[in-house]
Amino acid sequence: MPNFVIDIAHMLAGGLVLLSFMMLYQDRLYALINVFALHALVLTLSVAWQAYIQNAPHLYVTAAIALVFKTIVIPVALHKIIRRLGIHRDLETALGIGPTMLAGMALVALSMVLMLRVTPEADPLAREDLAFSLSVVLLGLLTMVTRRNAVSQVIGFMSLENGLVLAAAGAKGMPLVVEISVAFSILIAFIVIGVFLFRIRERFDTVDVSALDQFRGERR
Amino acid sequence: MSGLSFLSAVSPVVAVLVVPIVGAAVLALVPDYRISARLNVVVSLLCFANAVALFVVERPATGHLLLVDDLNIVFIVLNTFVGLTTSLFSAGYIAHELEVGRLTPTNLRFYHAMYQVMMFGMNLAFVSGNIGLMWVAIEIATLTTVVMVGIYRTHEALEAAWKYFLLGSVGIAFALFGTILVYMAARPVVGEGGDAMVWVTLVAHAGAFDPALINVAFVFLLLGYGTKVGLAPLHAWLPDAHAEGPTPISAVLSGLLLNVALYAVLRFKILLAANPDAIAPGPLMATMGLVSLIFAAFMLYRRRDIKRMFAYSSIEHMGIIVFAFGMGGPLANFAGLLHMVMHSLTKSGIFYAVGHIAQVKGTQKIADIRGLTETHPALGWGLVAGVVAIAGLPPMGVFMSEFLVVTSTFARQPLLALLLVFGLLVAFGALLLRTTHLAFGEPQGSRAPVQASYLPMYLHFALVFGAGVYLPAPLVAWFQNVAGQLG
Numbered sequence: 001m002p003n004f005v006i007d008i009a010h011m012l013a014g015g016l017v018l019l020s021f022m023m024l025y026q027d028r029l030y031a032l033i034n035v036f037a038l039h040a041l042v043l044t045l046s047v048a049w050q051a052y053i054q055n056a057p058h059l060y061v062t063a064a065i066a067l068v069f070k071t072i073v074i075p076v077a078l079h080k081i082i083r084r085l086g087i088h089r090d091l092e093t094a095l096g097i098g099p100t101m102l103a104g105m106a107l108v109a110l111s112m113v114l115m116l117r118v119t120p121e122a123d124p125l126a127r128e129d130l131a132f133s134l135s136v137v138l139l140g141l142l143t144m145v146t147r148r149n150a151v152s153q154v155i156g157f158m159s160l161e162n163g164l165v166l167a168a169a170g171a172k173g174m175p176l177v178v179e180i181s182v183a184f185s186i187l188i189a190f191i192v193i194g195v196f197l198f199r200i201r202e203r204f205d206t207v208d209v210s211a212l213d214q215f216r217g218e219r220r
Numbered sequence: 221m222s223g224l225s226f227l228s229a230v231s232p233v234v235a236v237l238v239v240p241i242v243g244a245a246v247l248a249l250v251p252d253y254r255i256s257a258r259l260n261v262v263v264s265l266l267c268f269a270n271a272v273a274l275f276v277v278e279r280p281a282t283g284h285l286l287l288v289d290d291l292n293i294v295f296i297v298l299n300t301f302v303g304l305t306t307s308l309f310s311a312g313y314i315a316h317e318l319e320v321g322r323l324t325p326t327n328l329r330f331y332h333a334m335y336q337v338m339m340f341g342m343n344l345a346f347v348s349g350n351i352g353l354m355w356v357a358i359e360i361a362t363l364t365t366v367v368m369v370g371i372y373r374t375h376e377a378l379e380a381a382w383k384y385f386l387l388g389s390v391g392i393a394f395a396l397f398g399t400i401l402v403y404m405a406a407r408p409v410v411g412e413g414g415d416a417m418v419w420v421t422l423v424a425h426a427g428a429f430d431p432a433l434i435n436v437a438f439v440f441l442l443l444g445y446g447t448k449v450g451l452a453p454l455h456a457w458l459p460d461a462h463a464e465g466p467t468p469i470s471a472v473l474s475g476l477l478l479n480v481a482l483y484a485v486l487r488f489k490i491l492l493a494a495n496p497d498a499i500a501p502g503p504l505m506a507t508m509g510l511v512s513l514i515f516a517a518f519m520l521y522r523r524r525d526i527k528r529m530f531a532y533s534s535i536e537h538m539g540i541i542v543f544a545f546g547m548g549g550p551l552a553n554f555a556g557l558l559h560m561v562m563h564s565l566t567k568s569g570i571f572y573a574v575g576h577i578a579q580v581k582g583t584q585k586i587a588d589i590r591g592l593t594e595t596h597p598a599l600g601w602g603l604v605a606g607v608v609a610i611a612g613l614p615p616m617g618v619f620m621s622e623f624l625v626v627t628s629t630f631a632r633q634p635l636l637a638l639l640l641v642f643g644l645l646v647a648f649g650a651l652l653l654r655t656t657h658l659a660f661g662e663p664q665g666s667r668a669p670v671q672a673s674y675l676p677m678y679l680h681f682a683l684v685f686g687a688g689v690y691l692p693a694p695l696v697a698w699f700q701n702v703a704g705q706l707g
Contacts, residue, residue, distance in 0.1 A: 114436065115436075117432070118430075118432035118433050118435070118436050119404070119430075119432075119433060121408070121430060126404065130400075130401075130404070133397075134397065137393060137397060141390060144386065144390070150382065153386060157386070157389055157390075160389075160390075160393055161393065164393055164396050164397060164400075167397060167400045168396075168400055171400050171403050171404050171407070172407065172412060173407065173412030173413050173416075174400065174403050174416075174417075175352060175413060175414045175417060176350075176352035176353070176356070176417070179352075179356065180352065180355075180356065180396065183356050183359055183360075187359065187363060187389070190363065190367075191385065
C-alpha cells in the first residue's frame with residue numbers, strides 16, 4: 001500500500017481526535033452541535049476513504065449514514081429542539097476548561113501507549129486507526145462526564161460512537177459494520193425523539209449533580 | 221414435543237426468536253389491555269415451550285449466526301421460564317396500575333410490545349453464535365429496558381432511565397470496542413470476514429491469537445458487559461432503574477438481564493482460557509466480584525426504599541457469582557452456574573412479592589411498611605421465605621450454591637474465603653434487620669386484600685426450595701459438564 005494512502009487515513013482519523021478536543025472547550029450549545037456536525041463530516045470522509053482503499057463497497061453505506069443522519073439530520077433536529085423547548089444555550093462544565101484539556105491529553109496519551117504497544121503485528125493502517133479511535137472514544141466519554149446538560153451528554157455519546165464506527169471501519173473485512181452503525185443510529189434517533197416527545201424540558205435544563213441527588217429516594 | 225414449535229417448521233431455536241418478535245408486532249396493535257395481557261402470557265408460554273423443546277429435538281448444526289450448546293441451553297430455558305412467570309405477575313400488576321392511574325391503556329400497548337422485544341433481545345443474546353450479533357442483541361435488550369424504566373414518566377423515572385441509558389451506552393460502547401479487538405486478533409489467524417466473529421471458530425483457533433490484543437480486548441469486554449452486570453464501581457444505574465421502573469421490569473432486570481450480560485462475559489472467559497499466553501481472567505473477575513459483594517453488603521444497611529434494597533442485593537449476588545467464576549475450577553464454576561439460576565429464580569420471586577406489597581401499601585418506603593405477616597399472611601410469609609432464600613439460609617437452593625462457593629474458596633485461598641464470608645454475613649445482617657421490620661411488629665398501612673395471584677411468587681420459591689433439598693442427578697451431571705468447559 002503506498003504511503004500517502006495510509007497518510008490520508010491517518011490525517012482524517014487524527015482530524016477526528018482534534019475535533020473531539022474542540023468539543024471539550026465549547027461553552028455554547030449551538031457551537032457544540034456545529035462542531036459535532038463537523039466531526040460527523042470528517043468521519044464520513046474517513047469511512048469513505050477506508051471503503052475506497054479496502055475496496056469494501058459496504059462501507060460506503062456506513063459513510064452515507066454518517067453523512068445524512070449524523071452530519072445533517074441530527075444537528076438540524078437538535079437545533080430545532082433547543083429552539084422549541086427553550087433550553088439554555090450556555091453550557092455548564094463540571095471541570096474547568098484547563099483541567100479538562102489536560103485530562104483529554106492524558107487520555108490520548110494513554111490510548112496511544114496502550115494500543116500501539118499491544119498491536120505490533122497488526123498492519124500499520126489498522127494499528128494507528130485503532131489508537132486514534134480509542135482516543136475519540138475516551139474523549140467522548142470525557143465530554144459526557146464533564147457536561148451537566150443532557151443535550152451535550154447526547155452529543156458526547158454520539159462523538160464516542162463515531163470513534164467506534166471509525167474502529168469498526170478500520171478493522172479490515174469486519175462483518176456487521178453496517179448493521180452496527182444502523183443499530184447505533186436507531187439508538188440515537190430513539191433518544192433524540194424521546195427528548196422531543198416527552199418534552200422533559202426541565203430535565204434537560206438543570207441537570208446538575210445537586211438536583212440529581214434530590215431525586216434519588218435516599219435523601220428525601 | 222417438537223410439534224410445539226409449529227410456528228416455524230425449521231427449529232425451536234428460530235422459534236424462540238420469531239415467537240416474541242411476532243408477538244410484539246401483534247401486541248402493539250391490540251388496543252384492549254385485558255386481551256393483550258393474556259396474549260402476552262400466551263406468547264411467553266409458546267416461547268417457553270419452544271425453549272424446552274430444545275432439549276428434546278436434535279440440535280441444529282452450528283451456523284454463522286446461531287448456536288445452541290450445553291452452556292446456553294439452560295439459560296434460554298431459564299430466561300423464557302422467568303419471562304413466562306413475569307408475564308403472569310405483570311397481568312395482575314398492570315391492572316392495579318391502571319386502576320390507580322399511574323399507567324394509561326396507550327402506555328400498556330407500548331409496554332406489552334416492548335416486553336416481547338426485550339424477550340427477543342435476551343433470547344437472541346443467548347442463542348447467537350457470533351460476537352457481533354450478541355452485541356447487537358444485548359443492545360436491543362438494554363434499549364427496551366431503558367424505555368420501560370422510564371414508562372411512568374415521573375421525574376424520578378426519567379432520571380433513572382437517563383442514568384441507565386448513559387451508563388448502559390458507555391458499557392455497550394466499551395463492549396463493542398472489545399468485540400472489534402477480538403476480531404482484529406482473530407483476523408490474521410482465521411482470515412477476513414464473517415468467520416472471525418463466529419464463536420466456534422474463535423474458540424478453536426484462540427490458541428494462535430495475539431495474546432496482548434485479546435488481553436486488552438477482554439479488559440474492555442469485562443468493563444463493558446460488567447457495567448450491565450452491575451459490578452461495582454460500574455453499578456450506579458442499577459438501583460435507580462430497579463426502584464423507579466414498573467416492578468415486573470425490576471424482576472426481569474435482576475432475574476434475567478444481569479444474567480445475559482454475565483453470560484457474555486463467561487463466553488469471552490472461555491475464549492481467553494483457550495489461549496495459554498493470555499492473562500488469566502480469574503484474578504480480575506474475582507477482585508471485581510469481591511469488591512461488589514462487600515460494597516453492596518454495606519450499602520444494604522442504608523436503604524430506605526424496598527426495591528432499592530433488593531437491587532443492592534442483586535449487586536451483591538452478581539458479585540458472588542463473578543467471584544465464583546473468577547476462582548474457576550470445576551467446583552467453583554459449578555457453584556457459580558447454580559447460583560446464577562438460583563438467584564434468578566429467587567430474586568424475581570422477591571420482586572413479585574415486593575410489587576404486591578408496594579401496590580397494596582401504596583408506598584415503597586421501608587419505614588412505612590410494618591407487620592406484613594399480620595395484615596397479609598400469605599404475602600408476608602412469602603416475602604420472609606424469599607429473604608430466607610436470598611440470604612442464603614438452608615434449606616433453600618441459594619444456601620447450597622453459596623456453601624459451594626465458600627468451601628471451594630477455602631480449599632484454595634483461605635484469606636479470600638474469609639473476605640467472602642465477611643461480605644455474606646454483613647449482607648445477611650442487613651436483610652434480617654429490614655425484613656423483621658417489614659414482616660413483623662405493629663401493622664401499618666392498608667389492610668386491603670391483594671387482588672392478584674400469588675402463584676408466580678410461590679412457584680419460584682418452591683423451585684428454589686426444591687433445588688435446595690434435592691437436585692436431580694441429570695441436572696447435576698449437566699452442570700458439572702458445563703463447569704468443566706468453563707475452565
